[in-house]
Amino acid sequence: MSTTNIPASSQWAISDVLKRPSPGRVPFSVEFMPPRDDAAEERLYRAAEVFHDLGASFVSVTYGAGGSTRERTSRIARRLAQQPLTTLVHLTLVNHTRDEMKAILQEYLELGLTNLLALRGDPPGDPLGDWVSTEGGLNYASELIDLIKATPEFEQFDLGIASFPEGHFRAKTLEEDTKYTLAKLRGGAQYSITQMFFDVEDYLRLRDRLVAADPIHGAKPIIPGIMPITSLRSVRRQVELSGAQLPSNLEEALVRAANGNEEANKDEIRKVGIEYSTNMAERLIAEGAEDLHFMTLNFTRATQEVLYNLGMAPAWGAEHGQDAVR
Template identity: 55%
Template sequence: MTSEHSERPSVSVVDRIAEIAKGRTPFSVEFFPPRDEAGEAQLWRAARAFEPMGPAFVSVTYGAGGTTRDRTARIVGELASTTSLLPVAHLTAVGHSVDELRGLIDSFAAVGVRNLLALRGDPQGGVRQEWVKHPEGLEYAVELVELIGAAGDFHVGVASFPEGHPRAVDLDADTANLVAKLRAGAEYSISQMFFDVDDYLRLRDRVCAADPEQGAKPLIPGLMPITSLRSVRRMVELMDSEIPATVLDRLTRAAGDGPEEDRDAVRREGIALATEMGQRLIDEGAPSLHFCTLNFARATSEVLANLGMIEQASPAPSIRR
């Protein structure tokens, strides 16, 4: 497995996007490393459902610690060896010394994974805790971009924040940081998920104004089709963000005033919202759309079908979300 894939030419996210864009707007999907076997089976069902839809790449997040971290490496390796999907491994600086990070970068290469998303990661105790650098580790994601660049033949992406990173001094400082990560060798960025397309467009304008050369690199918008009010509330809490009032209004109206939210109605509204955002982003020239899937294929594939990016939504009858 290893030798077969280490001999493969290393395809980059940017090349894959450019190739697909000749025919249609590209899209990509994000998975998280599941905690148990049932969760892992679900991830593989989603991966198999997406495979024939031709995503540009599939990214797998990197957990805060322990076994889910090992799962990221194993899952991206298996995606590389058993599917036609292009895997991207997220890698964070949290809790790692530079030596450990070098070892991890090598281990991704050993399983045929050459596309990495370089991130600082959130503090181990949660997004609102103080960031504490590992004594022999890195302070900022830009240093991880440099470390990966020095490690050899890798293609690196970074995170971007349409609403600004919650810890940033201001939007200009945050934009300067994104530009620094791109100048350090990142080939593209994937944005934090957002609900106001204008925030994305303003970020793109700021990056282009700050450095036109870096502004030409793909700024891939992150979207999440909402399937439940409860889960999206939890998600924005993890991001230390907020749902805009107009979006919340639409969702709460759909949820109704019963003791339980009307999940079908919320789901319909969530998919309509993601479709509207996706269409506007395509009209505004976004290079590709990146979907946070929570390891389910159905909702994302419905949005893709609505946008005419695939022929029909994933049938996957047993997969509700």
């Protein structure tokens, strides 16, 4: 696959993608994480081919703590964009000065990577730890948005932000969380992608809060972030890292499926998890979600199983007579 520079015009703006008609019941998109080695990176590209064939509306690439995956993030995003896939790059403020942020933005612009998710980011080593400012750096995602909007050469960037159905754990109240989210939307962000959540009511109440507080900017698309559940251990770890809550009824169902031995009963755990994720997606579609954003952990099977259950993808695996999974 070619690795020459791509023109910015080859990428749709995510805010425009969300307005386009979908061949399926609803558009879907996927999140990738920069892998740790070359073998894992090749697996990511194979997964990207699958999601390209399944018609993903866009893909996103996360950004390692403190810029630890900066080079790999930009290389992966560049290659995905050439697939071609509309590609969203995450960018955090952690351990970067203001000048470094401008240099990164200029690099993305030159690569044609003009879809950006503006994030403050988590402290390295402890995502739930105290935020430590970088000398000469920025402290809030809203400041990154202001920087972009105040710089004429960055006008091509289409901006998204994170939103939090249960409220950001650093916000004292849901009202405070709403205020900060709206400040970023008013500042120029066109949409948000939620942190993973497991109770659709939390997503709906977030949507209600934003619209009630600002009928114009609060009505911008809120894309639900869904992590298909395949393992009790994994979902507990993801919840621990994100600060999200695992509903007691879901955890109890997964524990019953494990029956005291997660490894021996992993297929039963997966069955419960995929069914739960499918039911979440069905409800979100019924409630008018503009897109379903799947957090894939760089795998394809679980997301494709949910999509199949929704009538949006072939059944998983070669035994079904198709090659959607290579």
